[in-house]
Amino acid sequence: MMMPIQYFWRHPLAEEVREAGRVEVFAETILRILRVRDIGVPDDVRARVEACRDLDQLIRWSERAVHAARADDLFALD
Numbered sequence: 001m002m003m004p005i006q007y008f009w010r011h012p013l014a015e016e017v018r019e020a021g022r023v024e025v026f027a028e029t030i031l032r033i034l035r036v037r038d039i040g041v042p043d044d045v046r047a048r049v050e051a052c053r054d055l056d057q058l059i060r061w062s063e064r065a066v067h068a069a070r071a072d073d074l075f076a077l078d
Contacts, residue, residue: 026058033065045071
């Protein structure tokens with residue numbers, strides 16, 4: 001008897017892994033945008049960005065990073 005193939009990428013754990021990867025990439029991207037724009041990132045801002053696990057929030061912050069004058073501007077509307 002053949003067992004059905006359980007595709008890992010359809011498993012809920014696989015989605016969690018993908019989500020965690022997206023979260024990490026967005027956090028890194030936010031900090032990179034600020035760095036490339038020569039905006040200093042205080043430790044508290046870096047810690048808040050790196051600790052965030054809400055992908056939608058990170059997307060909003062990444063959009064704000066493009067226009068921010070200071071790192072704290074990421075959180076101005078929160």
